[in-house]
Amino acid sequence: MGPCEYLEKHNILFQKNKDTSRISSIKAGGAANLFIIPKDEGELILAVKILLYFGMRFKVIGACTNTAFYDDGYSGAVISTSGINGCSVNENSIELGCGVSFSAISKLLARRDAYISSELTGIPGSIGGMVRSNAGAYGAELGDFFKSGRFLDISSMKEFELNCSDMNFGYRKSILQKGGAILLSAKFALLHKNSRDIFTEINSFALLRREKQPSNPSLGSFFKRSGSYAVSKMIDEAGLRGYRIGDAAVSEKHAGFIVNLGCATVEDIDSVAKHVENVIYKQYDIKIEREVELIR
Numbered sequence: 001m002g003p004c005e006y007l008e009k010h011n012i013l014f015q016k017n018k019d020t021s022r023i024s025s026i027k028a029g030g031a032a033n034l035f036i037i038p039k040d041e042g043e044l045i046l047a048v049k050i051l052l053y054f055g056m057r058f059k060v061i062g063a064c065t066n067t068a069f070y071d072d073g074y075s076g077a078v079i080s081t082s083g084i085n086g087c088s089v090n091e092n093s094i095e096l097g098c099g100v101s102f103s104a105i106s107k108l109l110a111r112r113d114a115y116i117s118s119e120l121t122g123i124p125g126s127i128g129g130m131v132r133s134n135a136g137a138y139g140a141e142l143g144d145f146f147k148s149g150r151f152l153d154i155s156s157m158k159e160f161e162l163n164c165s166d167m168n169f170g171y172r173k174s175i176l177q178k179g180g181a182i183l184l185s186a187k188f189a190l191l192h193k194n195s196r197d198i199f200t201e202i203n204s205f206a207l208l209r210r211e212k213q214p215s216n217p218s219l220g221s222f223f224k225r226s227g228s229y230a231v232s233k234m235i236d237e238a239g240l241r242g243y244r245i246g247d248a249a250v251s252e253k254h255a256g257f258i259v260n261l262g263c264a265t266v267e268d269i270d271s272v273a274k275h276v277e278n279v280i281y282k283q284y285d286i287k288i289e290r291e292v293e294l295i296r
Contacts, residue, residue, distance in 0.1 A: 003034065003077070006050045013037045018078065025065040025124065026260050027217040028248075028269060030073035039083045041097070041184050045152060048182070051077050052154070059295060060182055062099060062126030066133070066219045066292045071265045074295060081128050086185065089114075093147055095187040098128030102135075102142075109190070110198040116145050116188050118201035122209050123220075128183045132176040133291070134169045138205060143169030149186040159184065172224050172291055214251040216259035219292040222273060223256060226286050232256030234286070238279050248272045270294055 007014050018035030021028050034056075038044040051058045057076035061067055069078075081099035088095040094116070096105060106121040115121075119140035123130065134143045146164045153160060160181075168175045176183060223231045235241065235255040243250045244261070248268035251257040258272050273290065280288050 003050050003054045003056055006053075007036065007047065010043070010046055010050075012043050012047055013039070020064070020069045020074070020078070023061075023064045023080075024068045024219075025063070025217060026068050026219045026258075026264070026269065028071075028260055028264050028266050029069040030071045030266070032069060032074040032076070032078040034077040036077055036079045037083055038079065038081075041084060041086075044079065044081065044084060044182075044184070045157070047077075047079055048152070048154065049157060051079075052157075060128070062129040063101065063124060065124045066129065068219060068266050068269065068292070068294055070270075070294060070296045071267055072296075081126060084128075084184070089190070092190055093187050094190045095185050096127045097185050098126065098131075098183045100127045101125075102127060102130055106202070110195055110202060113195045113198070114190050114192050115198045116190065117142070118198060119205055121202045122206050127186055131167075131183055131186050132174055133172050134174050136172070138208070141169070141171075143167060143174065145188045147187040147189055150184045151181045152184055153181050155180060212254055214253040214257050214259050216251065216261060218251070218257045218259045219269075221256050221291055222258045223276075224289045224291050226288050229284070229286060231280070231288050234280055234284055234288075235276055238283050240276055240279060243272060243275065245271045245275070250276065266294055 015035045017031045020032055036047050038047050058079055060079045062081050084097040084099035086097035103121055103124055109115055117140050119138040123135050125135060130142050134141050148161055148163050151160055232255045240250050241255045242252050246264055246268035247261040248264035249259055249261055251259045258269055277288055280286055
């Protein structure tokens with residue numbers, strides 16, 4: 001028996017040769033050999049055990065809003081956390097499964113006069129990915145609201161907990177980026193005020209996003225801020241707005257985004273990013289870093 005037979009035996013949903021361009025927000029990418037969709041934490045943990053037993057490499061993804069797989073495909077398993085969507089609420093906190101959409105849960109909470117962060121509501125990612133990267137917008141970061149998390153240690157297959165102070169949150173970083181652990185759920189501080197006021201704030205930030213950010217498929221902001229330097233401004237001043245390879249291009253609307261104008265490949269996207277990185281290094285002597293993941 002191989003991994004597929006074990007997954008089938010335990011009724012864990014999977015697909016072979018999954019076209020990842022259908023799930024990545026930039027609408028590009030190759031096929032994953034095996035794509036696993038656990039329905040809950042138990043199935044997620046069991047799927048990891050099965051893959052480890054067979055020595056099969058794997059990547060855990062959430063909403064795939066800042067991730068794309070190269071066009072020649074991923075020779076391993078991709079585990080989607082989209083089914084890990086538990087939610088437990090009390091007066092002052094909320095615990096959310098790693099696959100929960102932050103934007104969706106924020107709008108549900110707003111109808112009940114509660115919120116975590118209006119600034120972050122428009123970010124389309126899942127809890128797992130947003131905690132991992134300490135996602136931020138308009139001066140707020142998810143780590144500002146994080147209380148604690150439950151994790152799975154991949155080497156020992158044991159669960160453990162970390163408080164906010166253990167997470168090493170920083171600008172677009174957390175302890176999860178070191179690898180070796182998977183977030184199962186996270187607890188956040190919960191605040192309260194009138195639903196109408198919350199939606200007013202949410203809608204004002206949504207309007208800002210629509211005005212400033214491109215509507216073309218993208219992976220969000222492609223590059224990290226470099227110290228006090230606004231990378232999008234440097235890209236613009238370097239004359240790279242609109243720079244294009246194939247159907248991948250630096251957005252005309254916001255130079256911090258690389259967009260898919262139609263049929264871009266991940267190789268095209270990577271080539272545009274590398275050109276931007278090289279030009280910025282030559283002109284500013286600054287090595288800019290990516291916020292996104294392009295995975296082989």
